[in-house]
């Protein structure tokens with residue numbers, strides 16, 4: 001009985017190479033070489049030194065999210081109990097401007113985003129081994145024409161993506177360090193989330209965990 005249910009759960013994790021993703025979301029496995037990933041992690045360390053990780057809080061309830069986060073670029077995404085989800089130019093705790101977005105990320109956007117204007121925000125999410133992110137849409141931007149470009153660094157995660165309605169069927173698959181996802185076109189408004197982290201699956205970071213970077217255009 002136990003074996004059967006394990007088999008069924010394993011089969012539910014698809015291979016995006018073999019089966020198209022909902023609404024043609026794009027997945028580029030190993031988009032970054034190991035060297036590029038190491039360089040990017042070093043750049044993220046400098047960003048975190050200037051703009052320390054903070055715990056985002058859910059609007060209204062104030063419940064802490066399980067990821068810690070920061071941002072780089074002219075704008076950053078933040079959320080607090082009182083003011084909810086929003087983009088702003090200042091770190092919510094230090095009051096300082098966000099650090100610049102590294103050239104490596106701007107180049108990735110130029111190469112893959114197929115959008116004429118640069119990204120304005122890069123969210124840096126840090127997932128400890130037990131962290132996850134519920135199914136959600138990225139809809140706090142004023143511009144849904146530009147894609148959301150996402151990079152995975154560190155431990156593998158189980159990523160889930162569905163359609164434009166919360167109840168649409170979803171597909172799950174593993175994102176590994178160096179992979180890129182592009183939510184573009186119809187998939188721009190797809191519900192997506194991270195169900196779990198697989199600790200110990202990467203040695204890129206000094207500790208267990210995963211970093212996810214999402215590049216977004218916020219204004220039109």
Ligand SMILES: O=C(O)CCC(=O)C(=O)O
Nearest residue numbers: 123125138193194212214
């Ligand atoms: O960690 C991920 O792969 C997804 C992150 C995400 O959905 C978000 O920052 O909105």
